[in-house]
Amino acid sequence: MEANAGLVAGSYKRNELVRIRHDSDGALPKPLKNLNGQTCQICCDTVGLTATGDVFVACNECAFPVCRPVMSMSERMGTGLVRNARLDIKGTKGVLGARRQWQGDDADLSSSSRHESQQPIPLLTNGHRLSLQVSGEIPCATPDNQSVITTSGPLDPRQPVLENSRSFKRLKFLWARNVDWKEELKGYIEGTGSNGEELQMADDARQPLSRIVPISSSHLTPYRVVIILRLILCFFLQYRATHPVKDAYPLWLTSVICEIWFAFSWLLDQFPKWFPINRETYIDRLTLRYDRDGEPSQLAPVDVFVSTVDPMKEPPLITANTVLSILSVDYPVDKVSCYVSDDGSAMLTFESLSETAEFARKWVPFCKKHNIEPRAPEFYFALKIDYLRDKIQPSFVKERRAMKREYEEFKDGTPWPGNNPRDHPGMIQVFLGHSGGLDTDGNELPRLVYVSREKRPGFQHHKKAGAMNALIRVSAVLTNGAYLLNVDCDHYFNNSKAVKEAMCFMMDPAYGKKTCYVQFPQRFDGIDFHDRYANRNIVFFDINLKGLDGIQGPVYVGTGCCFNRQALYGYDPVLTEEDLEPNIIVKSCCGSRKKGRIEIRNIEEGVEGYDDERSLLMSQKSLEKRFGQSPVFIAATFMEQGGIPPTTNPATLLKEAIHVISCGYEDKTEWGKEIGWIYGSVTEDILTGFKMHARGWISVYCMPPRPAFKGSAPINLSDRLNQVLRWALGSIEILLSRHCPIWYGYNGKLKLLERIAYINTIVYPLTSIPLIAYCILPAFCLLTGKFIIPEVNSNFASMWFILLFVSIFATGILELRWSGVGIDDWWRNEQFWVIGGTSAHLFAVFQGLLKVLAGIDTNFTVTSKASDEDGDFAELYVFKWTSLLIPPTTVLIVNLVGIVAGVSYAINSGYQSWGPLFGKLFFAIWVIAHLYPFLKGLLGRQNRTPTIVIVWSILLASIFSLLWVRIDPFTSDATKAASKGQCGINC
Numbered sequence: 001m002e003a004n005a006g007l008v009a010g011s012y013k014r015n016e017l018v019r020i021r022h023d024s025d026g027a028l029p030k031p032l033k034n035l036n037g038q039t040c041q042i043c044c045d046t047v048g049l050t051a052t053g054d055v056f057v058a059c060n061e062c063a064f065p066v067c068r069p070v071m072s073m074s075e076r077m078g079t080g081l082v083r084n085a086r087l088d089i090k091g092t093k094g095v096l097g098a099r100r101q102w103q104g105d106d107a108d109l110s111s112s113s114r115h116e117s118q119q120p121i122p123l124l125t126n127g128h129r130l131s132l133q134v135s136g137e138i139p140c141a142t143p144d145n146q147s148v149i150t151t152s153g154p155l156d157p158r159q160p161v162l163e164n165s166r167s168f169k170r171l172k173f174l175w176a177r178n179v180d181w182k183e184e185l186k187g188y189i190e191g192t193g194s195n196g197e198e199l200q201m202a203d204d205a206r207q208p209l210s211r212i213v214p215i216s217s218s219h220l221t222p223y224r225v226v227i228i229l230r231l232i233l234c235f236f237l238q239y240r241a242t243h244p245v246k247d248a249y250p251l252w253l254t255s256v257i258c259e260i261w262f263a264f265s266w267l268l269d270q271f272p273k274w275f276p277i278n279r280e281t282y283i284d285r286l287t288l289r290y291d292r293d294g295e296p297s298q299l300a301p302v303d304v305f306v307s308t309v310d311p312m313k314e315p316p317l318i319t320a321n322t323v324l325s326i327l328s329v330d331y332p333v334d335k336v337s338c339y340v341s342d343d344g345s346a347m348l349t350f351e352s353l354s355e356t357a358e359f360a361r362k363w364v365p366f367c368k369k370h371n372i373e374p375r376a377p378e379f380y381f382a383l384k385i386d387y388l389r390d391k392i393q394p395s396f397v398k399e400r401r402a403m404k405r406e407y408e409e410f411k412d413g414t415p416w417p418g419n420n421p422r423d424h425p426g427m428i429q430v431f432l433g434h435s436g437g438l439d440t441d442g443n444e445l446p447r448l449v450y451v452s453r454e455k456r457p458g459f460q461h462h463k464k465a466g467a468m469n470a471l472i473r474v475s476a477v478l479t480n481g482a483y484l485l486n487v488d489c490d491h492y493f494n495n496s497k498a499v500k501e502a503m504c505f506m507m508d509p510a511y512g513k514k515t516c517y518v519q520f521p522q523r524f525d526g527i528d529f530h531d532r533y534a535n536r537n538i539v540f541f542d543i544n545l546k547g548l549d550g551i552q553g554p555v556y557v558g559t560g561c562c563f564n565r566q567a568l569y570g571y572d573p574v575l576t577e578e579d580l581e582p583n584i585i586v587k588s589c590c591g592s593r594k595k596g597r598i599e600i601r602n603i604e605e606g607v608e609g610y611d612d613e614r615s616l617l618m619s620q621k622s623l624e625k626r627f628g629q630s631p632v633f634i635a636a637t638f639m640e641q642g643g644i645p646p647t648t649n650p651a652t653l654l655k656e657a658i659h660v661i662s663c664g665y666e667d668k669t670e671w672g673k674e675i676g677w678i679y680g681s682v683t684e685d686i687l688t689g690f691k692m693h694a695r696g697w698i699s700v701y702c703m704p705p706r707p708a709f710k711g712s713a714p715i716n717l718s719d720r721l722n723q724v725l726r727w728a729l730g731s732i733e734i735l736l737s738r739h740c741p742i743w744y745g746y747n748g749k750l751k752l753l754e755r756i757a758y759i760n761t762i763v764y765p766l767t768s769i770p771l772i773a774y775c776i777l778p779a780f781c782l783l784t785g786k787f788i789i790p791e792v793n794s795n796f797a798s799m800w801f802i803l804l805f806v807s808i809f810a811t812g813i814l815e816l817r818w819s820g821v822g823i824d825d826w827w828r829n830e831q832f833w834v835i836g837g838t839s840a841h842l843f844a845v846f847q848g849l850l851k852v853l854a855g856i857d858t859n860f861t862v863t864s865k866a867s868d869e870d871g872d873f874a875e876l877y878v879f880k881w882t883s884l885l886i887p888p889t890t891v892l893i894v895n896l897v898g899i900v901a902g903v904s905y906a907i908n909s910g911y912q913s914w915g916p917l918f919g920k921l922f923f924a925i926w927v928i929a930h931l932y933p934f935l936k937g938l939l940g941r942q943n944r945t946p947t948i949v950i951v952w953s954i955l956l957a958s959i960f961s962l963l964w965v966r967i968d969p970f971t972s973d974a975t976k977a978a979s980k981g982q983c984g985i986n987c
Contacts, residue, residue, distance in 0.1 A: 001911040002898070008301075010916070015451050016588040016732060019340070019449035021325075028850065028879060029048065032170075039065065039786060040065060040066050040070060043862060044659075046067065046947050047066070047067050048063055048067055048068055054497070056068055056072045059069075060681065065078075065732040070984055072296045073185060074570075081378045083664060087748065095711055096644070098536070101365055101416075105389070106253075110183070110375060114380075118814075120293065125256045129358075140707060141478070147565060167500075175923040176660055178520055187194065187472030197215060199439075204487075205797040206283075206289070207282065207285050208282070208508070208510070209281065209282055209285055209286050209503075209504040209505070209507065209508045210279055210280060210281045210282065210504045210505055211279070211280050211282075212278070212279055212507060213277070213278040213279065213280055214278075214819050215276055215277065215278060219448050219817050219818035220276070220818050222814050223811070223817070223818055224274065226391065226807060226810045226811050226814055226961075227270060227811060229272075229807060230807040230808075230811060232803050232804065232807065233263050233266075233804060233807075234656065235800055235923065236800045236801070236803075237256075237260060237677040239667055240255075240256050240259060240789075241256055243792045244788065244790070245786070245789070247786060248784070248786035248787065249783075251780060251786055251788050252782065252788050253901050254682055254773055254774075254777065254788075255345075255777055255788040255789075257268070257770065258771075258773055258774040258777075259772035259774075261766075261767065261770045262767070262774075263676070264769065265760070265763070265764065265767050268756055268757075268759060268760035268763070269544075269760050270811075271753060271756055272544070272547050272548055272551065272753050272754070272757035272760070272814070273543065273544065273546075274547065274550075274551075274753065275541075275547065275550030275551055275673050275753075276546040276547040276549070276550055276818065276819070277546065277549050277550040278546070278703070279436075279700070279701065279702060279703070281501050281504035281505070281702065282504065283497055283500045283501065283504065285504075285532065286299075286500055286503055286504050287500075290503075290507065291332065297332040297334075299331065299332055299335050299503060299507070299639070300335070300481070300482040300483055300486055300503060300506065300642060301334075301335045301336075301337070301480070301481035301482070301483075301642040301643065302331070302335060302336055302337075302480065302481045302482075302484070302499055302503075302562070303337045303338075303471075303475040303479055303481035303484050303485070303486065304326050304338045304339065304484075304485045304486075304487065305336065305338060305339050305341065305468060305471045305475070305479075305484060305486045305487070306322055306323060306326070306337065306338065306339065306340045306341065306487055306488075307318065307340075307341045307343065307464060307467055307468065307471075307486075307488065307489060308340070308341065308342055308343070308344070308487055308489040309342075309343045309421075309464075310343045310344050310346075310421075311344065311346045311348040311349050311352075311967075312734060314490065316348055316349055316352035316488050317352070317378065317411050318352075318378075318489060318490050318712070319340070319349065319489040320352055320355075320356040320359075320410075320411075321376040321377060321378045321379065321492050322358050322376065322488075322489055322490065322491060322492045322493075322784050323338060323340060323360075323448065324354065324359070324360055324363055324364075324375065324376060324377060324492075325374060325492040325493035325494075325496075326338045326487075326493055327363075327364050327432070327445060327446050327448065327497055327976045328363065328364045328367040328368065328375040328493075328496065329358045329375070329446075329493055329496050329497075329498065329499045330368075330491050330499075330500065331499045331500065333444050333445060333446045334434065334444065335481075336499070336885045337433075337446060337447040337448075337449065337475065337478070337479040337481060338445070338446060338448050338449065339449045339471050339474065340353060340448070340450050340451065340489075341452070341453070341467045341468070341470065342450065342451070342452045343452070343455075343461075343463075343464070343467045344421040344423070345421055345424040345427065345452045345455070346421070347417065348604050349428070350450060350452075352405075353429075353431065353448070353450050354431060355410060355557060355757065356410075356430050356431075357448055357508075359406070359407070359410045359433035360432065360439070360445060360448070360833070361437060361439040361440055361445065362403065362406055362439070363375075363377060363403065363486075364439050364442050364445060365439045365440055365441040365443065366399060366400075366403050367496070369393075369399075369441075370393065370396055370399070370400075372709070373494070373495065373496060373706070374492065374493065374494045374495075374496075375492075375493060375496050376492035376493070376494075377403075378407075379402055379494075398603075411801055421455070422455055422457065423455060423456060423457055424452065424454070424455055425450040425454050426452065426454035426593030426658050426661040426662055426663075427450070427451070427454055428449065428450065428451055428452075428654060428658060428661070429449070429450040429475065430447065430448070430449050430450075431448040431449070431450065432445045432447055432448040433446075433447035433448065434447065435446075436631055436641065446881060447478075447479060447845070449475075449976075451470065451471060451474055451661065453466070453467060453470040453661040453662075453663070454661060454662045454663045455663060457597070457661045459663040459664065460662070462672060462679045462682075463682070464677075464684060465672065465676075465677035465678065465679055465684035465688075466666075466672070466677075466679070467676050468486065468667070468676065468677045468684075468838045469671050469675075469676040470660070470661045472484070472565075472568060472627070472676050472975075473633055473660035474631070474657045474660055474661050476565075476631055476633050476637070476660075477653055477656050477660060478631070478637040478653055478657055479631050479644070480565075480601075480636045480639055480642050480643055480644055480653075481561060481565070481642050482501070482566055482639075482640070482641055482642030483506055483560070483564060483565060483566075483642075484501075484563040485499065485502065485561070485562045485563070485773070486558075486559060486560075486561050486563065487559050487560055487709060488558070488559040488711060489710045490712045490713035491560060491709045491710065492709065492710060492711070492962065493709060493711040493915060494523070494707050494708060494709055495704060495706045495707060495708045495709075497704075497705075498520065498704070498708035498709065499562070500563055501518075501520075501702055501704050501708060502518040502562035502702065504565065504702075505518050505700045505819060506518060506562065511698065513573065513574045514573035514574055514696070514697060514698055515553075515697070515698055515700055516553075516563065516564050516567035516573070516678055516689075516691070516693075516697035516698065516699055517556060517561050517562060517563045517564065517567065517692070517698065517699050517700075518561065518562045518699070518700045518701075518702050519545070519553075519554045519555075519556060519557060519560065519561050519577065519699060519700070519701055519702070520561065520562075520702055520703070520707075520708040520709055521541040521542070521545065521560070521701075521703055521707070522537070522541060522557065522559065522709065522711060522854060523536075523707040523709065523710045523711075523901060524536055524561055524710060524711055524712060524713040525711070525712060526715065527709050527710055527713060527717060528620070529779040530824075530828075531571065531824075531825070531828050532828070532936065533715065533717060533720045533828075533832055533835070533933060533937070533938065534828040534829050534831070534832035534934045535713035535714070535720065535827075536713075536825065537823075537829070538825040538829070539821060539825060539826060539829040540829075542819050542820065542821050543815060544705075544757075545818045545820060546701065546819065547703050548701070548754065548757055549700065549701035551751055551753045551754050552693055552698050552699070552753075552758070553693065553697075553698045553699025553700055553701065553752045553754075554699055554701040554752070554756040554759070555686060555689050555690075555699075555757070555761060556685045556686065556688055556692075556699070557685055558683075558684075558685035559709070559711070560708060560709040562887055563896055565642070566640060567692050567695075567697050568675065568676050568677075568825070569627075569637055569675055569676075570623070570670065570675045571695075572696055572697075572764065573695070573696050573697045573698075579793065586959055594725035595883050597935050609763070609924075625668065625669065625670070626663050626669065626670050626675065627664075627670075627671075627672075627675070628660065628666065628671065630656060630659055630660050630665075630668045632645075632648055632652070632653070632656040633660055635647065635648065636648075650858075674691070674815075676688075678691050678739070679797060680734070680737050680739060681730040681731075681733040681734050682730040682733065683726070683727055683729075683730025683731060683733075684730075684732070686730065686731070686758075686761055686762070687734055688756050690734075690739065690741060691739070693750055693754055693758075694744070694745030694747070694748075694749060694750045695749060696749035696750075698731040717880075717885075717937035717938075718881070718882045718884070719880070720838065721835075721839055721840045721882065721884040722840070722882065722884070723883075724836045724840040724841070725840035725841075725843055725844055725847075725884065728764075728840055728843075728844030728845075729765075729844040729847055729851075731761060731762040731763075731764065731844070731854065732762075732765055732844055732845060732848025732852075733851065734762045734848070734849075735763060735848075736848065736849075736852040736853075737852075739757050739805065741758035741759050741761075741762065742759055764841070765841040765842075765844045765845050765848075766845060767837060767841065768837045768841035768842040768844075768845060769842070770839065771834065771837040771838060771841075771844065772837070772838045772891065774886060775834070775838060775891045775927045776891060776894060776895075777923070778895060778920055778923035778924035778926075778927060779894040779895045779898030779924060780898070781920045781921050781923075781926060782802070782899060782917075783897075783898050783901050783902075784897035784920070785905065786825065787916065787919065788872075789919070790865070796933050805868055811824065828933075830930065831929075831930050831931075831932065831933050832933070833930075834927070834930035834931060835888055835930070835931060835933065835934045838887050838888045838931075839884045839885065839887050839888045840884055842887055843883075843884060848938065850966040885938065885942070888931055889932050889934075889938065891931065892928065892931050892935060895924045895927050896928070897923070898920075899921060899924050900922075900925055902917055902920055902921060903917070903921075905917075
């Protein structure tokens with residue numbers, strides 16, 4: 001490339017290279033103008049003078065010679081490049097900042113250890129390397145001739161700046177890009193005849209597909225400071241341990257043990273929130289880059305998985321709405337395939353899916369024509385909004401009325417019994433697809449496939465995890481999408497662009513190759529306004545997962561997640577040297593990333609010919625041992641970009657698909673151990689995500705303005721507790737397995753804070769034991785007249801109590817401030833933490849021990865998604881008795897009895913007893929306040945009294961009567977003694 005060829009601008013991360021020709025090619029460089037030796041090192045103009053006649057100095061610290069216009073430009077851009085010039089020249093942080101500012105990197109993630117590799121000079125599309133050369137006195141900028149000034153101290157304004165410094169070249173480049181862009185672009189357009197609008201679109205297409213939006217330091221810094229200051233908890237525990245209550249030693253010892261465990265669990269929960277971040281996606285840029293109008297779409301194919309088991313508890317109408325929302329997503333139809341797994345092999349599900357395929361021919365074109373949201377008909381027609389808003393087509397009202405009538409006819413079906421869910425052959429039916437029917441407008445529809453894996457007695461089926469692994473294999477044989485999207489049958493697409501939102505991360509050139517999945521938050525419909533049982537789980541989705549996104553990524557929560565197929569196959573990510581060799585701060589905070597032992601099957605070089613090399617290194621026998629005996633599926637695993645292998649015979653695909661879902665296919669393979677959804681726990685989602693993170697993959701948390709998915713949640717108290725019981729039991733199973741994060745995965749790829757988050761995810765049910773003990777302590781204190789805290793006689797001791805409570809409230813308030821979570825959601829979460837901790841979590845601990853140690857399995861039923869009664873929130877007031885209600889009911893009654901006994905004793909003893917009573921009453925009332933939603937659920941509607949409540953009322957009255965007789969609060973001690981003939985001097 002000639003020196004006078006013009007300005008070459010490019011970015012390797014954006015995959016862009018623009019060469020701009022000047023009209024005055026070959027002209028001599030612009031001479032430098034001097035003013036007392038001061039020349040702007042960016043625009044080659046004079047630096048200028050201030051109002052007092054002194055030389056203009058942009059930065060008093062480094063005295064980097066730039067003129068006032070350049071300084072103004074830097075301030076408008078907000079880059080701070082001029083003020084960071086000294087750091088840039090020294091080759092420290094400013095170099096990375098300047099480079100990322102030009103290359104469009106999202107943010108400096110050193111604080112959160114999410115680094116991107118430093119890229120070399122950009123390449124042309126044909127692969128030839130160019131050298132950036134700018135006419136003038138600036139030499140070419142190549143990695144070989146870049147030097148770094150190692151001298152320290154302020155720079156002399158009169159001393160010339162080294163022309164080959166990276167700071168100089170970056171600032172020069174930015175100035176040329178911002179000042180001369182219009183003139184150079186005009187000359188380029190006139191010389192090539194290109195359309196300026198097309199060039200601008202091409203430039204937009206090369207922009208980053210997403211970016212990190214850091215949380216304001218004014219919100220985050222006080223939060224971190226308070227967390228550090230809250231370490232006064234150590235001094236509080238030291239005071240509690242060294243000041244026992246001698247007359248109530250058992251109560252004191254129990255309380256101290258509980259408080260130590262609470263402090264430990266708080267640390268596990270708090271530190272993973274140290275680096276919370278937000279993200280933004282740019283779907284328009286994704287479309288410009290991969291899905292241009294008039295050109296074949298380059299978007300990656302996606303296979304969507306929907307799982308269902310029991311049509312009686314998961315109504316087919318809900319599954320049909322989920323499928324319809326998938327078929328009408330805003331994504332190329334030839335790139336989307338929907339697989340419905342019917343693990344119960346129900347004829348009802350099969351026939352309803354057949355009817356859904358017919359209705360989709362009308363529903364999908366209606367959605368795309370009028371651009372409606374959401375695209376699940378049941379929830380769209382239930383919206384109480386002005387549906388005419390933003391609809392300009394006059395035929396919309398007529399077509400909407402006709403479509404609603406069609407939908408009413410569609411859902412008016414009659415159920416019939418299904419097949420045996422435990423003994424049936426494998427079944428596959430392709431309803432829609434590339435060879436199927438068209439919609440009413442003559443357009444093609446996405447592929448819709450019904451799958452029911454084979455089940456036989458005597459084979460272990462591994463519940464949902466086994467069904468998902470069967471879908472991985474059958475989808476690889478039929479369509480082999482590069483990415484998989486998993487949703488539950490009751491989670492419909494609320495945002496038709498959800499797939500594109502995920503592709504903004506998965507197809508990003510910078511870190512898409514090391515992203516294992518993109519997790520979306522769960523949002524729910526049909527929840528009561530006050531969210532009595534914290535079904536929305538806002539604290540977890542909007543606080544905890546945001547914090548994990550700044551470390552190594554959020555945990556997998558079981559639904560609403562888009563996977564990289566290669567990650568599910570058990571391969572390691574493509575890691576750069578920068579990922580493997582972190583700086584000392586990241587290494588100390590977030591774990592080492594050194595390269596561990598390399599296995600042949602996990603080699604990922606990322607160069608041309610990689611697939612051939614891997615296929616040569618791995619013998620056919622080892623492949624079959626890993627993936628199973630299916631040559632078609634094994635060949636599909638090498639298609640990293642998706643698609644069916646060219647050598648595959650289409651006529652044999654369905655036969656091969658039946659083979660890979662047979663009940664004995666996984667025998668003596670690595671399915672469920674290292675590949676796919678991992679077996680060993682009823683919460684297979686946590687285990688699967690943990691295995692991926694342990695291999696070095698990262699995950700991404702995506703929260704689009706319009707929620708991507710919405711689902712249903714159990715609003716009934718008993719159903720909600722059973723759901724929490726299943727989650728807690730899965731955590732206990734992982735805790736007692738070989739995959740426990742406490743001792744598994746120390747290969748240098750799982751970061752420390754991410755490991756702490758996973759440890760917190762599996763040990764939280766153990767908190768139920770100290771929690772239920774601590775909730776009963778106030779009642780025992782009131783009944784015995786003792787207290788767990790000794791009498792405080794010094795201001796120094798009282799200071800620890802005051803600082804502890806202040807730090808607790810300050811941490812909560814600042815956490816709500818940076819996360820945007822409301823105080824109502826936070827309080828509901830605290831209440832249900834106590835309700836679940838004293839019931840479901842406690843049962844999970846003992847059931848988990850019995851299952852792991854004694855082999856006693858617990859069969860769980862699917863949570864019902866249908867209401868048994870008509871009316872809004874009717875299920876909320878239905879009382880369903882379960883043994884999970886006994887522990888919190890006991891805690892509630894004991895504290896109520898303790899309050900009555902304590903007040904009665906104070907009245908009988910006189911005013912001197914009211915002072916110590918207030919502290920005990922405060923703790924008892926605090927426990928009852930947390931259990932208040934449980935009490936409301938126990939009572940049901942006000943106009944009905946369940947039989948079980950009557951039984952508990954009689955039991956409570958009996959206990960209270962016995963205690964009343966024993967305490968006899970309205971009889972003085974002297975009277976009691978006189979009645980027994982023990983009259984003393986006070987008689």
